[in-house]
Every structure is written in structure tokens, then in C-alpha cells.
Amino acid sequence: MNIIKGNLIFAEKFGELTILEHHYLAYDEHGIEGIYQTLPSAFSNCKIEDYQDALIIPSFSDMHLHAPQYPMLGMGMDLPLLDWLNTYTFPTESHFKDVALARKIYADLASNLVKNGTTRVAMFSSLHVDATLVLMEELERAGITGYVGKVNMDRNGGEDLQETTEESISETKRWIEASKRFAHIKPILTPRFTPSCTNELMQALGDMVKQYDLPIQSHLSENQGEIAWVKELHPDCQEYWETYDKYGLWNNRTLMAHCVHSSDRELSAIKDAGVYVVHCPSSNEDLLSGYAPIRHMMDMGVRVVLGSDIAGGDHLSMFDNLTAAIRASKARQVMYGKDRFLTVEEAFYLATSAPASFFDEKPGFAKGNSFHAIVIDDSKVLSVRPLSLKERFERAMYRRQEGAILAVYSENRKIYG
Numbered sequence: 001m002n003i004i005k006g007n008l009i010f011a012e013k014f015g016e017l018t019i020l021e022h023h024y025l026a027y028d029e030h031g032i033e034g035i036y037q038t039l040p041s042a043f044s045n046c047k048i049e050d051y052q053d054a055l056i057i058p059s060f061s062d063m064h065l066h067a068p069q070y071p072m073l074g075m076g077m078d079l080p081l082l083d084w085l086n087t088y089t090f091p092t093e094s095h096f097k098d099v100a101l102a103r104k105i106y107a108d109l110a111s112n113l114v115k116n117g118t119t120r121v122a123m124f125s126s127l128h129v130d131a132t133l134v135l136m137e138e139l140e141r142a143g144i145t146g147y148v149g150k151v152n153m154d155r156n157g158g159e160d161l162q163e164t165t166e167e168s169i170s171e172t173k174r175w176i177e178a179s180k181r182f183a184h185i186k187p188i189l190t191p192r193f194t195p196s197c198t199n200e201l202m203q204a205l206g207d208m209v210k211q212y213d214l215p216i217q218s219h220l221s222e223n224q225g226e227i228a229w230v231k232e233l234h235p236d237c238q239e240y241w242e243t244y245d246k247y248g249l250w251n252n253r254t255l256m257a258h259c260v261h262s263s264d265r266e267l268s269a270i271k272d273a274g275v276y277v278v279h280c281p282s283s284n285e286d287l288l289s290g291y292a293p294i295r296h297m298m299d300m301g302v303r304v305v306l307g308s309d310i311a312g313g314d315h316l317s318m319f320d321n322l323t324a325a326i327r328a329s330k331a332r333q334v335m336y337g338k339d340r341f342l343t344v345e346e347a348f349y350l351a352t353s354a355p356a357s358f359f360d361e362k363p364g365f366a367k368g369n370s371f372h373a374i375v376i377d378d379s380k381v382l383s384v385r386p387l388s389l390k391e392r393f394e395r396a397m398y399r400r401q402e403g404a405i406l407a408v409y410s411e412n413r414k415i416y417g
């Protein structure tokens with residue numbers, strides 16, 4: 001058994017924090033065994049990593065980001081979605097036919113995720129299978145866990161970023177087979193979005209969901225121009241979500257990024273199917289998409305998780321993205337006078353605990369969960385009086401504390417520090 005000691009802070013429920021001062025957490029290769037105020041004598045001979053007065057929180061899940069967009073982070077931010085895709089994004093992703101380039105960029109991305117305390121991902125690669133396998137390898141090497149998708153796109157990608165329908169299907173199957181060698185990174189089916197995939201390809205992907213028992217990720221109702229385009233492409237569908245549902249790509253293992261402009265009818269369909277909304281507040285501001293009604297979604301019982309959506313979003317760190325979610329919710333409250341803003345505890349829940357069910361786990365440091373954590377040493381940040389643990393927690397979320405991340409644990413292993 002391994003023992004780690006410090007101030008444990010986690011969210012078991014939306015809006016609630018559990019704060020355990022100077023407690024012990026026991027874990028082994030099977031996961032978290034328990035949390036104790038005094039160490040049971042059975043563990044007295046175990047090695048203890050004593051982080052003293054540091055904060056120990058669950059590490060972050062980034063449930064929507066684009067690995068091949070990492071080299072364009074912070075560029076092209078003044079264009080709305082469809083222009084941004086054609087001008088910056090598709091040309092950037094087309095470079096990932098070069099496997100050596102992919103290796104260099106993906107190794108850097110993986111190491112920066114770890115340093116920022118993100119240990120679980122649902123990530124888009126590009127359409128290139130060999131580079132996607134390199135991405136999975138580099139994430140696995142860095143100790144990251146979760147899902148990666150080879151992107152499917154057989155229309156509207158331009159000359160350099162498009163597959164034929166047949167290629168897309170056969171390459172996806174080759175990739176699924178080759179992915180079997182990874183222990184911690186699993187495949188997720190990834191139709192880019194409805195305008196990128198013919199009906200025939202969507203149908204084939206729906207068949208693969210059943211054949212291989214795989215989860216699904218895509219984009220939904222991000223931008224008004226996109227929604228109008230989908231309506232033209234599928235005149236038989238009343239709303240965008242039906243274009244996924246029609247082909248068997250809509251269930252309780254589906255992640256749909258954005259949903260900024262989803263109607264109540266679309267949100268009810270999301271709720272009823274158990275689809276997850278991945279809220280990407282930085283991206284929604286950067287690409288002029290809008291402010292998603294997260295409070296309203298939570299009130300409806302929709303499952304909401306968070307994503308950086310790099311490089312539509314301009315921040316890799318989930319500390320930044322969770323505070324961006326708070327600011328976006330405050331903008332909505334100020335603009336519309338309804339939908340009360342998200343608190344820091346609530347945004348923290350969305351970034352750490354809400355995604356647990358997607359990984360078949362429980363919120364927080366629950367017994368039986370695999371151990372994923374960040375150790376934060378905030379002792380170098382000055383204050384005029386002694387602070388409560390709650391105050392230190394809030395400050396750690398908002399403030400970019402240089403060098404504060406002392407250690408990162410992922411799937412019962414220490415991967416940093």
C-alpha cells in the first residue's frame with residue numbers, strides 16, 4: 001500500500017467541497033483503498049509521502065481538445081468557426097501526415113498536459129492513422145490516460161485534409177486494431193462534425209459503435225453558421241442532434257462539445273440519451289461562438305464536463321479553463337439577468353468529478369477509484385493573515401501559481417515530481 005498525506009480537497013457533489021486537513025490517503029495498483037485521519041496500524045510499515053501542509057486535489061480531465069492544433073495555440077483567434085477551420089485549422093492539421101513532426105509535437109503536448117495537472121483526456125487527433133498511433137504512444141509514455149480519436153472527414157476538408165469514404169472506413173478499422181496495444185489510452189470514434197462526414201460514413205461509424213463497443217465524440221451546435229449549414233445538409237432533421245442520432249452516434253457514451261445554441265428540445269434529447277455536454281468556455285469566447293447556458297443545463301439534469309478545446313481555446317491548463325467557465329457564466333448572468341453564475345466549487349466539480357462516470361468511476365477521491373491527483377504547494381504565495389483551506393483552494397484555482405505543482409499522480413502512479 002502507498003500512503004500520501006496532506007490537505008485533501010475534492011468534490012463529491014456539484015457545489016460541495018470535502019476538505020480534510022492533514023489526512024492520509026491509501027492507494028495501491030488497484031486504486032484508492034481509503035482515507036484516514038489517523039493511519040491504521042496495518043499500514044504502519046508502508047512508505048508515506050508526507051506533503052505536510054500542501055493541498056492534494058483530484059487531477060483534471062480535459063474532455064475535449066485537438067492535439068494537432070497545439071502548434072497553432074494562440075493564433076487565428078479573430079475568426080468565427082467556419083472561417084477559422086478553413087484558414088488556420090485544416091491547413092495546420094494537414095501537416096500531420098508527417099509522423100516525425102507528429103512525434104515532436106505530441107511529445108511536447110503530453111509533457112505539458114502532465115505539468116499542468118491534466119491526467120485524463122478525450123482528445124481529437126487528425127485523420128492520419130500513423131500520427132494518431134504516435135499520439136497515443138506519447139500520451140501513454142507520459143502517463144496520461146483516457147481516449148484518443150482518429151478524426152473522420154470525407155467531405156469539406158479541402159484538398160489536403162480529406163479522405164475518401166472507403167479510406168476513412170478502412171483506416172478507422174486499421175487504427176482500432178492497432179490501438180489494442182495500449183494499456184491506458186483507448187480509441188473513441190470521432191466524426192469531426194456533421195459537415196465533415198457523408199451520410200454513408202456516418203452510417204459506417206454507427207455500425208462500428210456496435211461492432212467494437214466504442215464511445216463517440218463530436219461537435220454540436222457551436223456556431224450559428226454551422227447550425228444553418230447542417231440544416232441544409234440534412235433537411236429531414238429538425239435539429240442538429242438528430243443528424244447523429246439518425247446513425248447510431250447518440251448514446252450515454254457520447255461526448256458532444258459546445259452545445260452553445262442548443263434549444264430546450266435539443267437539451268432534452270441530450271438529457272434523455274445521457275449524452276455528455278463538453279463545455280469549452282475559452283474556445284466559445286475566442287471563436288465568438290457565444291456563452292453556453294450551463295446553469296440551465298445543470299438544472300435540467302444534463303451531464304456537463306469541461307474541455308480546453310485547444311486550439312479553439314487558448315489555454316491548455318484546466319485551472320484557466322475552469323475559471324473561464326466561471327467568468328462565462330457571470331457574463332451570461334450580467335447580460336441576460338438569469339442563470340446564476342457558477343461558483344468555484346461548481347466549476348471544480350465539472351473539471352474533476354463530473355467526468356468520473358465517463359471512466360466508470362465515482363466523484364472525488366472515492367474508494368475504488370484509480371488515484372489521480374495534483375499536489376499543490378502554495379506556501380510561496382504571500383498573504384496578510386492565516387487563510388482557511390477553502391480560501392487557499394479558491395486562490396489556487398484562480399491564481400497562476402508558478403511552480404506550485406509539486407507532484408502529479410495518474411492511474412495509481414506518480415508521473416511528475
Ligand code: GUN
Nearest residue numbers: 066192193219283309312
Ligand atoms: N468543429 C469542427 N471541427 C472543429 C474544431 O477543430 N474545433 C472546433 N472548436 N469546432 C470544430
Ligand code: FE
Nearest residue numbers: 066257309312
Ligand atoms: Fe473542438
